[in-house]
Amino acid sequence: MRKKIVVGNWKMNLTLQEGITLAESILSSLTGIDDNRQVVIAPPFTHLTAIGSLTKGAAHVHLGAQNCNDNASGAYTGEISAAMVKSTGAEYVIIGHSERREYYKEDDALLARKTSQALDNNLKVIFCCGEPLEVREAETQNDYVEKQIKAGLYHLDGAHLRNIVLAYEPIWAIGTGRTATSAQAQEMHAHIRAVIASQYGKDAANDITILYGGSCKPSNADELFACPDVDGGLIGGASLKAEEFLGIIAAITRAQKQ
């Protein structure tokens, strides 16, 4: 049975003190998370160790980073390696977020290398894909996302795939308040699962967790998480407020086990 996961991607928000306060309020009110569900908190690098000391004691709550470098170590001033991320206690790393692809020009080849680095250092990868508005308007989003997945992940073998979580984030829905409809999300998630099945087989595709991201809130989370191929959410803005993030976590606890 595949895991249902809610990830809070804090992006470049909150000072260390603000982050600790937020994590404490989330953790003190968290209920209903069972063995088949997980919460991941992905704060900025600078907060990982401190937030990790809080998440360590919480059942089914994990720590994630938002990025890592594609090299193992060396003269890369300002960069953070996968081994460094792992050494903070983090278990996950987000790779290929559209903000990294767009603002920092991270291309498919770089993201494939980052993914390998992360897996080599025993991190689980939350691999993001998703189309810009003009692609959705041209109705070529399925091909676009398929290409991202093939370029980013198809170099991996089946054993490595077990440490991948996919996140579909249509760029036009990120931070815009315009969520994909549950039909749009379900259609793309089913397509992504078929793309995985064509390379790794039906069982692997059935086992992989596929998250939806893009203006997910407590008010739309139930409907999105009710889709058979939507296994949780990658949450930006709503993960910065304890009450909203807890509301989305509550929705994943209500979602039926498949």
Ligand code: 13P
């Ligand atoms: P919002 O939830 O703010 O739309 O952001 C989604 C996202 O990019 C999460 O990684």
